[in-house]
Amino acid sequence: MTKEISYKERKVITIGVVSELTGLSERQIRYYEERKLIFPERSPKGNRKYSFADVEQLIDIANKREEGVQTYEIRQDMLKRKRAEDEKAIRKEMLRGQINARFGIQKE
Amino acid sequence: MTKEISYKERKVITIGVVSELTGLSERQIRYYEERKLIFPERSPKGNRKYSFADVEQLIDIANKREEGVQTYEIRQDMLKRKRAEDEKAIRKEMLRGQINARFGIQKE
DNA sequence: CGTGTAAGGAATTCTGACACG
DNA sequence: CGTGTAAGGAATTCTGACACG
16 A cells, blocks of 8 residues: 555645745735645755645635635635545545455454 | 646646665766757746656666667667557557548547 | 735756767 | 856745635
8 A cells, every 4th residue: 555645745845846836925924834725745944845745735725715715714724625525535535444354354 | 639748647746856766876867858858847937847758768768878778779669660650549549530421539 | 714925045947068889 | 078066046935814706
């Protein structure tokens, strides 16, 4: 079960490029990170690095902000969605467990 | 016929990150551009921007170089492959033309 | 709360050139 | 030919802070 990271998830884009891609100011992008809406990685010397997925996330955030949604609410929605995802993953895991219990453990 | 550019093709990666990703020095990366092996775009202020496809291309180049292949030869191979691609595309186009001629022009 | 801005410093990138082999 | 490096300058990014509302 190798953890291959797709082009979409690889964190390789600098904040300047993200700013161009999203139309957001660097200030805004950094602020959304402070509000825990986005989680860039850091290069060896501390520069932020974003993925295409992050860019799309930021575009969603920008749209919500334009509608007047506050960062706090956006974060709550994100957490809610995250929880739903996690539960789905757990149900899937449990189902697999039952199948294995009845029909034996299979190599994947 | 919209020209959507995939994550793989979007030129968004700076030379420093490409250097990390490929293990090549920035000097080498710029030199391969000079030898027309790689074609980054430029940001508004002149900074090179690469795609994931470029990164993979550079890794191929690095492997060839390790085998002792010269940049000139690598370029010749690239051009040869490019020509084969183009001809394939042309044959496909001609076939479409014949189909249209017999069965009428269809909207795509 | 969300964003702009000036501040100072550190890291990045660029080009053209000299070096070596 | 392919790559390293020092050089000088311009652009990028970072953080912490003050401002406004």
